[in-house]
Amino acid sequence: MIPFLHPGARLIDGLTGRELAGDALVREIHAAAERMFALPPGLMLSVMPADARSVIRYLAALLSRRPIALLDPGIRGEALLDLVNRFTPAIVAGPPPAAATPDGYRTGSETYWIRAGAPPHHPELGVLLATSGSTGNPKLVRLSRPAVAANARAVAQALGLTPGDLWPTTLSLHYTYGLTTLNAHLAAGGGVLVTGHSLLDREFWELSDSHGATSLAAVPYHFEILARLRFDAADHPKLRMITQAGGRLSEQRIADFARRMAVTGGHLVKMYGMTEAPRMSVLAPERLADKIGSVGTAIPGGALSIDDGEVVYEGPNVMMGYAECGADLARGDDLCGVIRTGDLGHLDDDGFLYLDGRIRRIGKVFGVRVNLDDVERMLAGRGLPVAVVGGDDRLVVWAEGLDRAGCAETARELAAGLRTHPSGIDVRGIGALPLLPTGKIDYRTLENMP
Template structure:
């Protein structure tokens, strides 16, 4: 059975993202309206007129000085900067492809990402040049031109200087020429992004101009009433992430919604900006959402302008959402998506928050199937997705082929869920993360929600640990807490286990135990990196040792796929 949105989708199929920026004004936004506001100071960095002008100037420089041609892949390795969206649109305007790289990557991780995207040029923050160079040394076949986009390169022999702020102020706006004879937007790659890598090495995701544009219009149609002349958004997520790249750099600029931008999350400056700039919507992930409940300074915030906290990535459970709603006097909406879907799949409107536990309804133009392990229709099962926002495909790495798509074009999400009679979607857990206890399936997210309701638990993660004697997995919980002291921690572990076991059925109980970690490993979007939990690290190491010497190469491939 195929589920569909009741809304039809209309979007300009012949337009690219440069057309959307320069030629479309979806919300009739005044040219002098702020587009990007500096979060800590409140200074207006760009208006909607000046950001278009800045894109034109930088695009002209890329054409005339860097000789970037249509199809050229340009990497960006940086933390959040005001001119990040300017550079993104300038690269797209000259026909290039943007590959945004995670500034938190270690050299080995960065080397893998670069080997996938193979950029000809990389714009890099000067403090990250050393990491980039270390990564490139391990892949000598990939040697892009490096450009430090600060005022001066710390190593001119290694990287040239590309002073973006100076170019925006002084470069000619007349040297840029829109390229012609480009491939159709549906087949032209705009972004090479990287999946979260929660189940192994990151994958390079190829997204077209039409993927992003269709998703912009899907969100616009579905979230009726969100984007009004008074809407002001806080940018806390990093620009390199698909939420920052497609959401803030493209979608919200297209909608005429001012972005209050922060280089990193700090609750104090955010609270000041909420009051000063009358922020209406805050995109959050779980750790940030919890800060509003657990940080004492949140008790003194002025939230009178806030209409919604929009939660993405890891699901925010009902009890936590309700506590936030009471404290801030706003609603908490859920969003569901993934890099492979440009990124949005389903969204919850502000008038739908009465439906608890849902991630919202399918966006217009999307189709969904729910299947069991054999690929047959099921009431509860893996979600399969198809639509104009679904990626062109993965960047192929060597001989590795992807099985992410079905023969009829559905994307396998790996997420388990169901849909009710009103079209609301509910997630149960990740298919690969389900813990199998004597034939019963246990969702880590369910246990994590119970753990987070304990007052001493700051963060939590659950995975399975295999018991050889009983030949089954059992759930093991990892928690982070502010409590210190060996005896107190030992007592807390026992207390938390008893707390959880008393609220769940027998096979879901924490028979693997409870352990305290300094921090729960999460990626930039707030998703738990379960492969880095101690039990999974031990299992991976045991699997490596089990590989026979004659099967070393084959064994390494299997292990990487499992991780």
Template sequence: MTLSADLRRNEAFYLNLDRFEGVAFYSDCGSITYAELEKRVSVQAMELQDACEDCLAALCFETSIDAVVNYLAALRSETPLLVIDPDLPVAQQEALYAKLGVSVALAGLAIVPVARWPFKHKLQKSSEKLHYAAVLLSTSGSSGSPKSVMLSRQNLLANTDSILRYLPIRSDDCAITTLPLHYSFGLSVLNTHLAVGARMVLTTHPMMSREFWQQVREHQVSSLSGVPFHFEMLKMLRLERMELPAIRYLTQAGGRLDPKLVSHFANVAEQQDWQFYVMYGQTEATARMAYVPHDQIQHYPDIIGQAIPGGRFEIHDFELADVNSESVITEPLREGELWYFGDNVMLGYAEQPSDWQQGHFPRKSLATGDIACYTEQGMVKITGRLSRFIKVRGKRVQLDHLEQQLSALGSKVYCCGNDDVLFVAHVNEEHGLSEQISSVLRAELLLHPTLFNVVQLETLPTLSSGKVDYVKLLAICQQSNLAANKEAGE
């Protein structure tokens, strides 16, 4: 990167957008240049400042130019912004507004009051030393009780800078929205491309459609990003056979990709002279925490690699009660809980208005909830998970919450699973409960029937303490799943 490009990059990605030339975004209905974007963002930032000074605004982050203008205007006017999945049912949206004290909703370019005026909940800035919530992102899709992660401007800028230091993003690049913008991974693609003045296609067409690939060719898209599910699609579409001369690299995050698929795409990348980046992150760390250097991916398809520039990992023995210098594991292959340290660690979760209204001391450390060890080469490898959540199709499913939700059907259920499939177990012999559970998972979690399995057991495996033995439960469920698949195959 040249010096002048570096200097331009040092400015926040939401400021002075007219320092860049040419197109910023292509959408399904037109395009916008950086100069035009700057004009629209500065006007909307002033509007926002007038209409909702220091109040919380909500944005259904659709894949559109208007939504991007609103996002950038909120950052610029320092209006805290709750980012919402446009598919979230209205009732849940409204419940979230009430819980967090949203005053206005941004729809198109309109600023619509949703609370009674004068607005009650305002940001209370008191000290320069404290950091304030700029964006509230949701950790999960529709699996109920989504947590709202509070990210500061400093968090967003730190993570953007780190990502630009390891991904080969250039100002002549063009990305495409394979991921929704309300999702931390999708948002990081947007932020990093804005930071260098690159272009981005805001498409609403899915990856499995002709229109999507037409746009990829027409705008000479130079990178594709996806969660494991996207790479399953790319495999089915036989990406290696497509004529895509502008592609330079692929990035994957959002859950563990099967090492077989990692190897497959590492080989494809080598043949095509592309780079393939396997990455690791969480919304709690703004987006990214680790990446596998692209020249190592072929040899080590099952690692998360190393911390991003500016970040650092520690692995702590989880047998010890406290996390301190004594619990740090340094030798290879010994498992412990993975901790991350960096300026991209969130301020915390917002449960009520006071959480985002006040400033926070940056916490800089995050217990990831993942069990990990170092490899002999000093890279980090995830071996399991402490936290009770799984990611199905990149969407976080909180198992404890789901248990409560499904137990409301009348009989206690137990949830477990891995990133490929969710299991719901119960010991109820009554006819119809399994079907009832299935229809709830289908209708409310929008899970395809192949992504979950309802298992009826005679007895529940328990630990000596009387608590449910989830490790054994998972093994039993996996076995019954295998048996069922075999039967279906015969």
């Protein structure tokens, strides 16, 4: 059986209203796994929209011990074909209509591409996820089935999830935060309402309220949407929790939504994780007031430390390593449960983690190193939505809604704050910052803009 699936877990199809709970869900997963057993062994690439069929396919792959790579449903045909060429999967599920069947593959049922002779894989390899923000040739993160199970149970415990909880899919399921939220609810015996609607859709709220949704999972961008919608927890009587991850959220916004949730006895929970180690820490809601800038303490079974300023995490949910081609699928555990995150941070006297920036988010202005995250925080404190990238010996600041005069004034003020010449600061107005599907700022797009 799937190692983390609670016997009482349930899955609700928001499109049809069909609910699969307990034994009915298990039977559906087993039936899908039996169909998989009849196909050639090897990796499955699976486009992963937020629908019941995709979730069943994912769970069936875990049950049948077939590694499955979860892909963005918006993946372009050429990007999918690149992955096919590099990894030679046995099965490709749900290819976009624009992509022709590759050489060596035949078309099967359920829009499958199928071939024999896929590369061998490690017996514990379970799930592969594309590295966040990658374009071109993304590496895939290799997660073992035990790591997926350990993460699901730890998150369920850290959040205090129960069989009465229900999560509507506010996040993409190929994204590590969305997938771990799905897994944690199933591990707790709770429910998942799969819906293709967004927070901006009236149908999302109607479905969530009618089914009794108890939690929302949100990235910083979602909080801006909720603020514009004038979100009021009292309008959603079953909602008891909002979890936040996927990037830094301002302390003002954190306090704002904590207050909104507290009106009805609910709470906000901050989390920290990465594709390579899904969920590493949780800030318990009762400590939010006195540790508001922190991302909390390690999840059950994990440990956090700081080495030369860098956050290091150790736990059973750490990836086995990366895969860049089919030969990498057979690799063992390269990291042995320990990962250097690339994040700068510090632990306070109580063991709570605070993030200070990214090691690689460094720019130079006239030869002087500048932490780009620090610059963003300086400007965010003035209420200015910005993204900062490094240019040729200068900083390029993209600011939402600023006109030419506002850009010039911001450049002068920032230069004064950094004690550098204004010619080293290029502030540009933009209608809206480009975002990745995860809701994080798409820095790659900004770096390539003229």
